[in-house]
Amino acid sequence: MSSNATTITAAAVAAAAGLLLTGCTSTPTAISAPAPDTGLGHVHGIVDLGGSTVLLGTHIGLYTLTDTGDISGPLGGADFDAMGLTADGDVLYASGHPGPNTPAELGEHNLGLIRSTDAGTTWEPVAFTGQEDFHVLTAGDRAIHGIGSSSITIRTSTDGGTTWIDGAELPAADLTVTTDGTLYAATRQGLQESRDAGATFDLVADAPPLYLVEADSTGGLVGVDTDGTLWRLTGTGSWDSVGAATGTVQALGNADGAVVLVDDRGVVWIHGTETTVVLPTGTAQ
DSSP states (O other): BBOOOOOOOOOOOOOOOOSSSOOOOOEEEEEOOOOOSSSOOOEEEEEEEEEEEEEETTEEEEEEEEEEEEEEGGGGGGOOOOEEEETTTTTEEEEEEEESOOOGGSSOEEEEOOESSSTTTTEEESSTTTOOOOOOBEEEEEEEEEETTTTTTEEEEEEESEEEEEEOOOOEEOOOOOTTTTTTEEEEEEEESSSSTTOOEEOOOOOOEEEEEEEEEEOOEOOOOOOTTEEEOOTTTTEEEEESSOOSSSEEEEETEEEEETTTEEEEEEEEEEEEEEEEEETTT
């Protein structure tokens, strides 16, 4: 979603863990694991790396993919299940579950929040290690926002994940932050927005029923609705149809102005009126 894109899951309702939580830090850990067999499993997240290249957060690690179909990975030999993946500038953040060869210091059962400052080659634990699995995770405007596996509370950190503040309780399927700092949430009640870092939310009038949302570098917002239609929110506040998906969309992102998604066809690039299946189903899944 920068932001992240996520699988729709129902977060368990639980009591808030407190108003202020402190994470942990350590030396980045190089991850060593054998390259997996063909097939990436489920794709959970897409991050724009520039140069018509995206980073895919998958069930078996992180992979780079170009718009010509060149794929490489897993980065750093990582084999963790990246259920959440996002970036804030050059810093990558991820969450999910460890793989068979994931270092124990990154978390058992749940990774909490982990961070990479070298493009995904090495990772370090940051917060909620072993406690949380952030399926819903986004970053932007110098803030990280996420919904963990233990609560529907939106948690926000403005210091790189060291401390966290609890915001609204909102069972959102996806979150994204636009360049002006607005936090958007895709919910069953409709698209909602927050202009106070997730403390409160208001419904966005006339928005399509989106279940995935993604901000882009121009300040725009794209999303996919329950009928598979792709929409873009323009600067005038109107919604324009910009394409359609085939089946359920696993992950949604963008790259150099193009919409990138994973649906029943595989990994798809949509640039204007041109649609290209870059990595067909059977290879990407």
